[in-house]
Amino acid sequence: MNEAATPFQRFFRVLVTVGPGGLWLLLFVLLPTLLVLAASFLTRGPYGELSGPWGLHNYARVLEPLYLEAFAQSLLVGALATLLSALLGYPLAFYIARHPKRDLLLFLLLLPFLTNFLIRVYAWLVLLQREGLLNAFLEAFGLGPYAFYPSFFAVLLTTVYTFLPFFVLPVYASVERLDWQLLEAAYDLGARPFRAFLHAVLPQTYPGLFAGSVLVFIPAMGTFVVADLLGAGRVVLIGNLIQQQFGVTRDWAFGAALSVFLMGFVLLSLYLYARIQGERGLEELV
Amino acid sequence: MRRLLSFHALLVYAFLYLPILVIVALSFNESRRGVRFTGFTLDWYRALFQDPRVLEYFLNTLTVAFVSTLVSTVLGTLLALGLVRYRFPGKGFLRYLLYIPVVVPDVVMGVSLLLLFAFAREALGFPKLSLLTVILGHITFQVAFVTLVVRSRLLLLDPALEEAARDLGARGFQTFWYVTLPLAWPGVAAGALLALTLSLDDFVVTFFTAGPGATTLPLYIYSSVKLGVSPKVHALSTLIVGLSAFFLALGYALSRRRI
């Protein structure tokens, strides 16, 4: 505050408020991040822990085809999940926004989402497995059984399921603020419904679409649980790779490098987002 | 067009609720595997309640959630206050630091904390991975969320109100206690609730920071599922879903009333 106060008073006030939280962030966010960065340049020790020498070898490894493939798969999952979320979620956002009972509908949308994440993921496993519901349903028509699980399809489906509300919410916010008069103006000027929508309504929802896409794409790319449970080793995403380095494979240095790689990509996406939407958009996103 | 949208919406909602409903149904299923409903039974629930480990995991989850929520709410609220009211060197940097836990994929967060604890063990001799490290991890991402929520609420607060309080003789803490906090309370409560939810639900960070004896419910579900789906887990899940739904519905009904 600019308030009249002694320098000591000022210092004390800042210390008491920002101090504890700030210190926590420095210790538990900044320091670990720096450690990861440092570790990425180290090497695998005898027990998989870290040791010298320093070097860029981990990054060289990251760029090997095997790992790039995992990265590419992650991107693919992210992109497809975003696309499917958009197909499912965009019309839904409109439906909810125009509905008189929209509060209730929003609540119902979020309810499954707010119950445990893990439960929702394994539920799909149950549905998609050989003896699962989907196959049972198809068998009634004489089809299948198919190996829906484990597969890329299962991973994708569950990812969409998990992150769908993330897409709907920002789009919903956009739709709520929509100026419908633009649509009327378009009709008035002779545009037919589809074109009118395309030119008058859709552009207004771009911010929401962007936000929703980013909110789905980034977590979808980085998740490992879904791929782990529903891919059962067949689908390896970058999140899984990282987890493995700290688990079974025990190469912390390499895992750190992979994390830095993933983080770099996330930050890049956010930077691009901020460039397009401006600083304010970034804040709203968060 | 309307009808098409409605139909689509119906399908999506069905899609959203289907898996959960199936789990609930299966928890009462007599048969251990498969989806054919062979008979109604409460056996699985009985087995669940008779398993002492489950109670332990449940308590662990609650402990972690409450402790971390408490600490992170205090830290976050104070931090938000400082960020909104004062200027100080490094403020911009701190704000970016704040965004990291929110934006970063869970895996990276978990990994970084793991490294931190390993490094601490090397340098200081402690801590070993345990419930404490889980709590520390949870607080870290909770603080960021709480701060952001409280901050947005504080920004809506008319600064003249705090000035009036100081003008009338209220010193630092008094202003905070009698004016700022009561007015910012909805934001603080919302932040705390968010933190609680995030903690109860968390898997990935917990996965990386938990040691033996520090299993929480999500962790238990994960390892159970990896071994093979058992109806006991269905029963547990049903209970969790039921409880969550109940509290959420309660919160929803209450929030509508206040309007």
Add this chain to the structure above:
Amino acid sequence: MAADVLVRLSGVRKSFGGVVALDGVDLEVRRGEFFSLLGPSGCGKTTLLRLLAGFDTPDAGRIEIAGRDMAGVPPYDRPVNTVFQNYALFPHMTVEANVAFGLRMKGLPQAEVRRKVAWALELVDLLGLERRYPRELSGGQRQRVALARALVLEPEVLLLDEPLSALDLKLRQELRVELMQLQRRLGKTFIFVTHDQEEALVMSDRIAVMRAGRIEQLGLPDEVYERPKNRFVADFLGRSNLLPARPHPQGAETPLGPLRLREPLSREALLVIRPEKIRLYPLGNGVPARENLVRARVEEIVYTGAENQYYLRAGEVRLLAYTLNQDLQEPGAEEFAYGEEVLCYLPPENLVVVHE
């Protein structure tokens, strides 16, 4: 003998970012005065008030209240209290709790708190509303609560930041008088910020007219109104007619021709004459031959109830003149019509010399 100076500002300077809000202000306010800071938005009057209250610190200069240097002294330690522009009433507290707030912060015993709150509420005529919440009160009532809340602490100086600006006209006029009476009754020093010149003229013992961070003129209301120091002050308080003038043996040479002044001009200046000072006469007989008579045509008439405003044109020059709406039977009372030619008399004693 110097009057008792309660507040003194010396060389006070304040900037925000690159913008200078106060540019070297010197000011003295006497005990028991109703002192107004008058000026357009952005002139720095609110900034000055905030510096006095302690919500901001000056970049340079010295602020003394009751003989004490206020540097580094926080608002809660200062012998001043503020009535905010939007009242800043605590929405989560009742009227009673709002008014009692400062007393409670001091730690006074319950009984005394209650007594003082009752006294303050009675002062502002709000007894009986203790249990209400601010949102349940009207604008005028809220303003009174804000007043009571500040007055109950019996500060040396009461700072008021445009307290009446959010109210509608009728209410504003009523409260103006009430505030004046209150101030006189209590004998407290009031420092009052406003952009409404009528308010300042009506209520103040002394006025400081401000512009762009500086005090343009400081004085008694009639001083500031009748003898403005420059064009800005002349324009800001009430309406005025401005005539560029050059020295002339008889007084001044103006676009209206030579005019006699009380003292002849020594250099170029502006002449100011207020609309109500110009006397209008019909053409024709009966006008005593005098100097300073100008012929003009009535272009526009504005009727404001109590007076007639005549917009006149004399050649290139536009003049504004007011006449009181008196009964037409009265001697000297005239009404003029559109397009009519009239004679305007500009009394020398009402022609004020002003430099930019």
